[in-house]
Amino acid sequence: xxxxxxxxxxxxxxxxxxxxxxxxxxxxxxxxxxxxxxxxxxxxxxxxxxxxxxxxxxxxxxxxxxxxxxxxxxxxxxxxxxxxxxxxxxxxxxxxxxxxxxxxxxxxxxxxxxxxxxxxxxxxxxxxxxxxxxxxxxxxxxxxxxxxxxxxxxxxxxxxxxxxxxxxxxxxxxxxxxxxxxxxxxxxxxxxxxxxxxxxxxxxxxxxxxxxxxxxxxxxxxxxxxxxxxxxxxxxxxxxxxxxxxxxxxxxxxxxxxxxx
Amino acid sequence: xxxxxxxxxxxxxxxxxxxxxxxxxxxxxxxxxxxxxxxxxxxxxxxxxxxxxxxxxxxxxxxxxxxxxxxxxxxxxxxxxxxxxxxxxxxxxxxxxxxxxxxxxxxxxxxxxxxxxxxxxxxxxxxxxxxxxxxxxxxxxxxxxxxxxxxxxxxxxxxxxxxxxxxxxxxxxxxxxxxxxxxxxxxxxxxxxxxxxxxxxxxxxxxxxxxxxxxxxxxxxxxxxxxxxxxxxxxxxxxxxxxxxxxxxxxxxxxxxxxxx
Numbered sequence: 275x276x277x278x279x280x281x282x283x284x285x286x287x288x289x290x291x292x293x294x295x296x297x298x299x300x301x302x303x304x305x306x307x308x309x310x311x312x313x314x315x316x317x318x319x320x321x322x323x324x325x326x327x328x329x330x331x332x333x334x335x336x337x338x339x340x341x342x343x344x345x346x347x348x349x350x351x352x353x354x355x356x357x358x359x360x361x362x363x364x365x366x367x368x369x370x371x372x373x374x375x376x377x378x379x380x381x382x383x384x385x386x387x388x389x390x391x392x393x394x395x396x397x398x399x400x401x402x403x404x405x406x407x408x409x410x411x412x413x414x415x416x417x418x419x420x421x422x423x424x425x426x427x428x429x430x431x432x433x434x435x436x437x438x439x440x441x442x443x444x445x446x447x448x449x450x451x452x453x454x455x456x457x458x459x460x461x462x463x464x465x466x467x468x469x470x471x472x473x474x475x476x477x478x479x480x481x482x483x484x485x486x487x488x489x490x491x492x493x494x495x496x497x498x499x500x501x502x503x504x505x506x507x508x509x510x511x512x513x514x515x516x517x518x519x520x521x522x523x524x525x526x527x528x529x530x531x532x533x534x535x
Numbered sequence: 536x537x538x539x540x541x542x543x544x545x546x547x548x549x550x551x552x553x554x555x556x557x558x559x560x561x562x563x564x565x566x567x568x569x570x571x572x573x574x575x576x577x578x579x580x581x582x583x584x585x586x587x588x589x590x591x592x593x594x595x596x597x598x599x600x601x602x603x604x605x606x607x608x609x610x611x612x613x614x615x616x617x618x619x620x621x622x623x624x625x626x627x628x629x630x631x632x633x634x635x636x637x638x639x640x641x642x643x644x645x646x647x648x649x650x651x652x653x654x655x656x657x658x659x660x661x662x663x664x665x666x667x668x669x670x671x672x673x674x675x676x677x678x679x680x681x682x683x684x685x686x687x688x689x690x691x692x693x694x695x696x697x698x699x700x701x702x703x704x705x706x707x708x709x710x711x712x713x714x715x716x717x718x719x720x721x722x723x724x725x726x727x728x729x730x731x732x733x734x735x736x737x738x739x740x741x742x743x744x745x746x747x748x749x750x751x752x753x754x755x756x757x758x759x760x761x762x763x764x765x766x767x768x769x770x771x772x773x774x775x776x777x778x779x780x781x782x783x784x785x786x787x788x789x790x791x792x793x794x795x796x
Contacts, residue, residue: 340759340760343757344757346625347625350621351615351621354612355612356612357612361608364604364607364628367629368628371629371632451722451723451726454715454722455722458715461712461715461719462712465712496604498600499597
């Protein structure tokens with residue numbers, strides 16, 4: 275029996291498995307992006323039309339979460355993946371949970387947009403909601419790009435941006451409290467805005483989580499609960515050390531080398 | 536080379552691995568339970584003493600999440616688990632994320648309890664917060680029991696209880712809005728209570744998630760996004776069918792048999 279041939283065969287089928295799973299995650303990500311876009315569209319246009327569409331997309335997203343989950347389990351059981359492949363599968367298992375939660379938050383946004391559409395439209399506050407909405411929309415798109423290209427540098431960049439979202443969230447939150455205290459007739463609308471901005475901020479957290487899984491897949495390093503700047507510096511130092519060791523071995527100056535992407 | 540011996544040896548070491556991981560999850564669960572208990576204690580006693588303790592526990596919980604995650608990856612890479620063992624490891628990977636989030640929510644509760652401790656104490660509202668707090672405390676404890684014993688029946692029972700928590704949450708939420716509209720001076724305190732009850736309600740969701748992973752481990756069925764009553768009936772029917780088939784084979788009445796636990 276030619277074991278080498280079998281290994282090669284298995285490995286090529288395994289690559290197909292991994293590619294299929296990655297493609298499915300990106301498809302699910304695309305659906306979630308669309309859902310967020312539609313939900314935020316409801317805020318911008320002051321219409322309630324999108325809420326039903328968003329709820330329907332939710333069903334499809336839940337189905338995809340389930341089927342990708344099953345696919346990962348099957349590949350884990352049959353292919354005994356190791357190293358980066360194993361980390362990718364674990365990252366996928368976690369990523370789809372975050373994508374599904376982004377779907378849930380988008381549904382909340384769409385529902386609240388329907389409430390807001392029924393009331394008076396204070397131009398200024400919606401501009402801020404649209405602004406933070408645009409920030410997390412970009413975060414989500416780039417987190418999915420980082421996943422698609424397994425680009426840890428991009429993942430770090432996107433994850434760091436979560437701080438700006440948090441600051442924006444705090445500012446809108448405080449502003450809503452001020453509105454409520456100044457004019458109690460705005461209480462309901464201000465609460466709606468608070469819940470919506472909260473949902474948007476949570477989506478930023480989930481996008482950041484996805485970035486952390488990309489970094490874990492690429493570098494094998496769990497950067498959750500650490501300051502991103504520290505984690506990134508550590509990884510760069512480790513990479514520089516490897517580079518200078520390798521350079522010493524082959525007789526090159528380390529300065530000419532760039533960090534691996 | 537005695538392959539049988541090796542397999543046996545590997546399998547016994549594998550059992551040790553699984554036992555160690557289960558014990559770690561339960562230890563982490565115990566820490567999270569303690570943290571929730573301390574956070575809710577701050578509400579009951581109106582003190583701010585616990586907030587620091589809760590924040591310190593958070594560090595330990597994050598460390599545990601990371602080390603259990605690594606342990607699962609190592610076992611997945613080296614033992615090629617299948618069937619229930621594989622499902623257990625996948626369930627653990629997801630469960631620890633939910634436990635860590637419960638830790639985050641408990642920290643929020645402790646922080647808000649500190650705010651509330653600084654203000655006037657309206658007896659009635661805190662009774663309701665304590666009531667829903669007690670509901671999710673029990674849910675969490677029993678979800679961890681269900682995990683410890685891989686008891687899917689208990690997991691179904693606990694997961695169904697999330698509905699009562701949601702109803703309680705809605706009621707307190709509405710009541711807070713009423714208070715704010717009636718007396719705008721209560722706005723800040725009512726908002727604190729709303730954020731706290733929201734955090735408590737989220738803990739119920741996470742406990743429910745843990746129950747769903749237990750059901751997945753035991754029955755191999757993903758019951759997320761399905762009505763629990765439907766999922767449970769389906770599983771009972773499938774089990775009854777298996778029982779009656781088995782009974783026909785060995786010539787027994789199926790009525791004497793109970794559903795597997």
